[in-house]
Amino acid sequence: MPHTTVPATQHIAFAELQDLLTQIFLRHGTSPEVAAILAANCASAQRDGAASHGIFRIPGYLSTLASGWVNGRAVPQVQDVAPGYVAVDAGNGFAQPALQAARSLLIEKARHNGIALLAIRNSHHFAALWPDVEPFAREGLVALAFVNSMACVVPTGGHKALFGTNPIAFAAPRAGDNPLVFDLATSAIAHGDVQIAARAGHRLPEGYGVDRHGQPTRDPAAVLDGGALLPFGGYKGSALAMMVELLAAALTGGNFSFGFDWSQHPGAKTPWTGELLIVIDPSKGAGHSFTQRTEILVRHMRAAGQDRQPGDRRYQQRAQSDRHGIAIGCEELARLRGLAAAPLPPAG
Amino acid sequence: MPHTTVPATQHIAFAELQDLLTQIFLRHGTSPEVAAILAANCASAQRDGAASHGIFRIPGYLSTLASGWVNGRAVPQVQDVAPGYVAVDAGNGFAQPALQAARSLLIEKARHNGIALLAIRNSHHFAALWPDVEPFAREGLVALAFVNSMACVVPTGGHKALFGTNPIAFAAPRAGDNPLVFDLATSAIAHGDVQIAARAGHRLPEGYGVDRHGQPTRDPAAVLDGGALLPFGGYKGSALAMMVELLAAALTGGNFSFGFDWSQHPGAKTPWTGELLIVIDPSKGAGHSFTQRTEILVRHMRAAGQDRQPGDRRYQQRAQSDRHGIAIGCEELARLRGLAAAPLPPAG
Structure with missing residues (x-):
């Protein structure tokens, strides 16, 4: 874009x-x-x-x-729930300070147990997701993050927006190079990119969105004005979007993407949901070092013609x-x- | 199909x-x-x-x-690596007996720690992936599984098969109903379905595969005869396929999908790779019970027009x-x- x-x-x-x-x-x-x-x-x-x-x-x-929709002065409350499980009540504040507050405990648990989970609830995530996972890879860890957002994606076979853009981010360390990191919306396009396209007057590709009547449209303004996005990759993207609702909201105790009402807060833009992170210590694995294996994979991806890595x-x-x-x-x-x-x- | x-x-x-x-x-x-x-x-x-x-x-x-490619009498060796980490050397046998051997320890760890991981290596997986996760959901747990297979999927932007069909499976319990379970190949189509289509004489949809020269084809026989599959959903599916290689192979110590040579074993069909499972105990979460939240989500998916759930x-x-x-x-x-x-x- x-x-x-x-x-x-x-x-x-x-x-x-x-x-x-x-x-x-x-x-x-x-x-x-x-x-x-x-x-x-x-x-x-x-x-x-x-x-x-x-x-x-x-x-x-x-x-x-x-x-007044979000509390910019919220102090996240970290709970040490179980040996591999950290929970944070973000106190209706932003998700990033909640992650920061729990970060060292999460890393300690991942290194000790081999895997650990961070469940953030009562939080607002209005940013990209890759910044949440990349730092873990820089410490030699593998990280996965899931965040749900606000109802703007129609499930496959449906006619009404329900899921958020619900991104999944992943980071894995390499030996002596920047980590492999991706951050992908489970919608066909990120909501921010629809806004960018609308502002720039660009049309969307086919199959990315519907208008307020559920009809396919390539006009970003029509998507933003009561319309909705479609999941990427058909029913598979829709299934992944559902998984993100279950992990980031149902599991954490956060709101579903359709589960909050900001109508009394004109100007509110930040979805009030939850976020789940899973962090794995690959040094517990068998065989060659994980970062060496990552290098082998990158070498093969290059040889197969994929010049640019995630x-x-x-x-x-x-x-x-x-x-x-x-x-x-x-x-x-x-x-x-x-x-x-x-x-x-x-x-x- | x-x-x-x-x-x-x-x-x-x-x-x-x-x-x-x-x-x-x-x-x-x-x-x-x-x-x-x-x-x-x-x-x-x-x-x-x-x-x-x-x-x-x-x-x-x-x-x-x-x-002689697989050992049908292999006895899986279970290692209790860390409080949340179980590893199994499948001994060049099948992945399912390896999972079975580690299953009770994995569940015990997930319930105690909130999350646990099972890393199976030196294993052959020739079956659907949903049977690996559904039983965990029937015990009230959330499960994710990743398995890589054999080089038959071209990464986005590339020209050579590298990834396997690399499915991801997910299962989550519901209150008083069958679990929500999906099992999706990160390729545009499962390899088994290409075989079925070839046997039945059906053509494939557009964008599912390439022939041995890397050219798009709708002929399943051309895909099977030295051709390759494409990832689902473009670069996003390709990124997920890469993640599966890293989780199921690099992390476990199993082979990459391109990392084994069965040319000396005519008749060999089972990929010799690895499998990763992540099991989470949702009872550690905050707020309403997880299965109640699942029901709310299902109700909303139905109301949005998605009649059939995963x-x-x-x-x-x-x-x-x-x-x-x-x-x-x-x-x-x-x-x-x-x-x-x-x-x-x-x-x-």
Whole structure:
């Protein structure tokens, strides 16, 4: 999905963007801890070229915070439920601080038990999912994440939106290279990309969405205006989307994608659901080291003609951003700076 | 995929088919333990209408056993690796006896830790995957299984078969009803269904396979004759297929789908790889009971127009088979009876 054309761009360093976003969050109702985590997450997406989850999301974050739908000062409550099971009540706050609060305990459990699970509930996830799994792979672990979102995907054979875009993310370490990481919506297209397409005036490919009457459409605006997305890959994607509802919501105690009502909170954009992570320590495995095996697989994928491995596009954009700075439209940057200059709210 | 037309069918009881298949396995090189497990598995698939994994597979099992490629008398070695991690060396035998040998330990670990993993290596999986997960859901557990197979799927953007059909299976308990269970190949079509189509003379849908020159084809025979399958859902299915290689092979210590050479074993059909299972105890979760949440989801899927839930078709066929017996073509049944009447091999 090509990003929108802007008249002129400026390049800024990652740290500068992160600081700017931290100030914005701080001035719009989050605690310092939450501001730092959301800013790092959002700046990382922008740095890696994940346009639909970078600064494009800031207006949505701020309107949600202003609406009172999410608690930007929530302090996650971590529960050590069982030797391999950590649960977090995110307190109607964001999922990323909840993950951060449980992260060291989760890693400790995974290394001790061979596998461990993190169940986050009562949480809002408005970001890309790959940032939740990539760090585990950088510690030599294998990670899987599932998050449900908001009813916008029609199950196969059905006529009404029910599932969220319900992404699945996976990360596995390599020997001496960036991890293999994918983050795939179980919908035919990510909701953020429909918004990007609508803003850019692009049409969607065939089979991606339906309008408010359940009729196929290629118009992103019609999809956003009471329409819905379709699952990827037919009934298989639909089955995976169902699995994500069961893992991320039913198992964690979070809401289903159709299970919350934000009608009393105009401006609310962040789905109030749950997230499940599974982390595995591959050093418990038999035979050759896991990272060596990963290298063998990558070598064979290359030889079979798959030149770009999952995650590569982000790593290439990341390297470029690290060298030259992160490209941001000048108008957009001015808007961000304006938001960051708002008066600080009274300490609460 | 409609199954092949046969001149006349007979209905036999599940127990009778199971006994017949047990006798066949016993007379073609397996131990009594392995014979019983494979027979129950194969009879279950036939009973449930899973034609591509029922008695259709018997010739493949027998030619493989005759070729010396698989050890039909292997005794699986279970290792208690870590509090949440069980490993099994299947000893170049079948995966199902390995799972059976580790099953009670795996359940005990899942209930104690909240989550546990079973890593099977040095194993052959020639059956459907749903029978591996459904029983866990019947004990109130959530289960995921991944198995890689043999190089027959071209990765997205590539030109050479590399991945197996690499299915993912999932099972979740319901309150007072059969579990939600799916078993989906990450290829656009299961290999067994290509064989069925070739035997029946049917053409494949567009986008399912390529011929030996990497060109798209709808001829199942061209796919089987040096051609290859495509992943389902484009790059997303390809990413999931890669994940299955990493989980079922790299992590367990089993072979990759491209990592074994059976050229010295004419008649060998069973991929020599690995399998990974993840079992979760949902009673550790917060809020309402998991099975109650499952019911709510099913109710909403029905209301959204999805009349048939994952697994329903098998359960309907199962109920019918339980009432009226399992339909088998008379010729096929005669052939099976012939195989079961072969002399018993000397005890070894």
